Amino acid sequence: MADPVVRSAGSGTHPPPDDADGRPSRRAVMFEKNRLEAFSDGVLAIAVTLLALDLHSPAAVPRGLARALGAQWPSYAAYAVSFLVIGIIWLNHHAMFRDVRTVDRPVLFINLALLGVVSAIPFPTRLLAEYLREGEAGRIAAAVYGATMLAMSICFVLLWIALARQQARQMHRRLDARQAFAVIRRFGLGLVVYTVAIGVAFISAYLALALHGALALYYSFDQLRT
């Protein structure tokens, strides 16, 4: 009796093509990547669009709307930087899964963790927008923002490793030193830079926001170059 629902928990109709040695403990259940991409695109699109909900209409305009709008510049700056950051995440995510056809459970889970951080990004963004100009509070807000970016960066490294391991397993081999080095070169720098940005936050919230903007722009042009 073949029942797809019961079966789907234990085996798969889409086994990794290279893994046909019949040992069940080695056979991971694989999933088509399309729903992972659809769910990720959904969360990224919503997170990016919710950012604009924090672009408030000024409550009162005693000295004119133009001035009131100008006084909200930290909101626009935080919106622009966070939009760019989530946009770059989407581009990297897109590039990372472009040549992948199926994913295993660890990849699904780490991807969920990444999305958990991404969907939280509007929170530090509004924190930074509200407290940027308020001295100590602004520096803490910038540090929280930087910590969120660091968490996002860590999830990306873990996702890269999970994808690389999955593909190595599909080809019956282990991750080698060259691959590990490629991880360090491509993503490790991000970890260092975001850690530095947390430190910079305690010097100046403005400088930290500018650094995050510069990083996002750098990654954009770096992407365009490759």
Add this chain to the structure above:
Amino acid sequence: MADPVVRSAGSGTHPPPDDADGRPSRRAVMFEKNRLEAFSDGVLAIAVTLLALDLHSPAAVPRGLARALGAQWPSYAAYAVSFLVIGIIWLNHHAMFRDVRTVDRPVLFINLALLGVVSAIPFPTRLLAEYLREGEAGRIAAAVYGATMLAMSICFVLLWIALARQQARQMHRRLDARQAFAVIRRFGLGLVVYTVAIGVAFISAYLALALHGALALYYSFDQLRT
């Protein structure tokens, strides 16, 4: 005269492949699963992302932003648990429909009911975040949270049954005892555990939240194991 729109209400171009006996009363209208998955992914992605809208910027920081942020820990805990819960729902939903190609109307309807519960999850989440520390109100909030999880769990059992029945019908047989037992083993435990969690809520809201977090983590690792 073949008119697809009129026809689409009464018959289907995608009949269940095994159901070719020609008796119209037995032929259910089948739908490609892709829009069910797209709509479900959309609702799940939005519900999960809207959770972060309740991570508010502290209104006033008389004793510093760090303290004000720390005082909001129930919001972060509720966010984390609900994110994990919706993430697991997505994973289970993904696994459940992985090997399904078409769905009938009962599956579409029960799936809608499941999505109705899921899209409501931000409500008990913000309730729990706001009242967790307020004694009696916190316990009631935790019970409402638990009741929502129980409702979600019941929808999942019903969805499983509807999918199993649909597949049995496609193969011209009825659900047998072994399948019913598999349902009980896989999902029945969830019903019991979420009922217990409602009871636990009346003892301690903190304990109930911790229990929901532990359950979500358990299901995560359980998923990874299978």
Add this chain to the structure above:
Amino acid sequence: MADPVVRSAGSGTHPPPDDADGRPSRRAVMFEKNRLEAFSDGVLAIAVTLLALDLHSPAAVPRGLARALGAQWPSYAAYAVSFLVIGIIWLNHHAMFRDVRTVDRPVLFINLALLGVVSAIPFPTRLLAEYLREGEAGRIAAAVYGATMLAMSICFVLLWIALARQQARQMHRRLDARQAFAVIRRFGLGLVVYTVAIGVAFISAYLALALHGALALYYSFDQLRT
């Protein structure tokens, strides 16, 4: 010189298969239905999920959270009815486009109009939730709710007609009386019933809400029957 971007405005690589008579004025530009479905699924999923944003955490609970939550019952009732309504819209939309492969511009536009009404549904819903119990204001809120449903219903009739006309044109024939009758039978009743519901609103807001709930349930079971 073949330039797809310039070309895409004037002709199509996906002409209607039956329309090969070469007369350019008769050749409508056709679009694959997949983006229409994706965009519609997105708007419907978001509208349905935003409904839950109006399930507010009670601001004060002088007589206990349970009572405060109980006093919010109009919010839950309005949420449930609107969720069901949007769910049924999704099911009907799904069924309507199931056997369609390409769509022309009029279909795209009328579909946009339908989505415009659907994405506005959270507004009359929160209006009804807030004013249901307030006599005259409640009756007006219920009438606005009913008018929104009527507008939605009209868009559905127009969408049906546009789809039927598109298909008739693809087969080189005009809409005939039998088809027009099918439209009246299937959707015309909805127009009448929603008009009645607007009238009922001026008698009792409660009755009108109950009527909308009953209608949504009726259409659900009607869908299950066919």
Add this chain to the structure above:
Amino acid sequence: MADPVVRSAGSGTHPPPDDADGRPSRRAVMFEKNRLEAFSDGVLAIAVTLLALDLHSPAAVPRGLARALGAQWPSYAAYAVSFLVIGIIWLNHHAMFRDVRTVDRPVLFINLALLGVVSAIPFPTRLLAEYLREGEAGRIAAAVYGATMLAMSICFVLLWIALARQQARQMHRRLDARQAFAVIRRFGLGLVVYTVAIGVAFISAYLALALHGALALYYSFDQLRT
């Protein structure tokens, strides 16, 4: 050793079909358009649906709900115009990518910029809804609205150019004068008109809103005509 993840950064399994001269500096990494469309559909669907969040339930109704609702007409007008605008953007985006199969990085980036403007549209919309009737503030709000539309229009021109350049490169030729002229004719008018609308805003906010509505309607019927 072929590792898709590492490889995906540098080369592609989907090279432009016409670009097979083997010179790596000429080979752009191409991406399937489906995720660009999915992400764009997501952002457009969310932006359009979030507009309705600014249709507030009147806080107090001293002279009846009907009057209070009537007094909110700028919100409905702004909602209707912005919905129409985003709807037309979606239609144009759909038409623009209809016959495209793969996209390169510049297209992805300019598309992100377009989405950044689109997801910000709810902000000038609520600004205009709130200040339309308040003299000077209304005129500034209308100018901000017009500036947003101009930015959107510029992104569309850039996106068109990026797509045309990508396609020219795939066919080993450069953009020629005829194409450049087509750009000017099709989109350049929009740039002029939206610039005029910014000027009109300083004369009358009402006139500017009406102009934006008329433009959206004009583009709708223009789309239907072609």
